[in-house]
Amino acid sequence: MIGPSGAVRVLVATKPVDFRKGAEGLAALVREEMRADPFGGAIFVFRAKRADRIKLIFWAGTGLCLYAKRLEEGEFRWPKVQDGAIRLTAAQLGALLEGLDWRRVHRSQRTRTPLAAG
Template identity: 25%
Template sequence: MFNLNDTMRYFLCPGRTDMRKGISSLCGVVHEKMNSEVKNGDVFIFIGSSRRLMKLLHAEDGGMVMYVKRLEAGRFKLPEYDPQSNSYPMEWRDLVMMVEGIQENPQQRLRSITLGRKNYLFCGNHEAAANMSVICSLLATCKAHDVTPRDYLNDVIARMPYHKKATHEELLELLPHKWKLQHPESALTKQEEEAGNRC
C-alpha cells in the first residue's frame, strides 16, 4: 500500500546512488552520507547516475518499505541542493512534481504569467487569446515532460488534418506525455547533451 503523504519530510540523497543497493544498503547510505536514520520516519530518495531510476526508502509500521520508479523516457529533474543539510530538502509537492517530470521555479512561473498576460492584450480578440493560451499550455507541458517543443509541434501540426474525425482516445495520444513514448529521439535533455558534446 502506497503510504506517503504531505505530512512527511522528504530528503534526496546528494550525488548518484548505486541503484543495485537494496533496503539494508540504502539504510547505510542514509546513516553515513546523510547523517540521518530511516527509522526517524522521514522519506529518503535516491537517484541513479542515469537519472531514470528512483528509489524511495521509508520506515512504516512493521518494517522498511522501498518504492521504485523507472522512467521509460526522459530524466528526473533535481531540486536545489542545500549544503547545510547535505541534502535536497523537499516537500510532498516537490516529490510529486519530480516524479511527474516537472521542475518548477516560482519566480519563473510568475514571470511567464506576467509576460503572457501582457502578450494576450495584443491577440486581437478573446478567441485568439484562448488559442494562444492553449499553445502556451502545450509548450509548458512539453518542457515538463522533457519533450522538445519544436519537434512536437512540427509533428502534431502536420498530422492534424488526418485527425478531423479522431476519437477522444486518439486525440489523447497526441498529448506530449503520450507522444514522447513514440519519439524518444525528441527528448529535450538528450538534444541538450548532444549539443553540448558538439561544442
C-alpha cells in the same frame, strides 16, 4: 497521487548512488552519509547516475519499504550533484515522481482571514 501528507519530511541525496543497493544498503547510506535515522518516519530519495531512475526508502511502521521507478521517456529533474541532501515538500516529491520539474512547485501563500464580511 495517493501519498504523503504535507507534514512528511523528504530528504534527497544529491549524489548518485549504486543502484544495485537494496533497502538495507540504502538505509546504511542514510545513517552514514546523510546522518539521519532511516526509521524515523522521513522519506529518503536516491538517484542513479542515469537521471531516469529513482529509489525511495521509508519506514512504514512494520518494515522498511523500497520504491523504485524508471521513466520510459525523459529524465527526472535532479538538483545539482554535490555532497549532502536537500529537503522537498510532499508536493515537490509528487512532482519529482511524475517526472515534472519539482523546482516549479512552491508552498502556498498563507491566506489572511478577513476580520469582517464585505
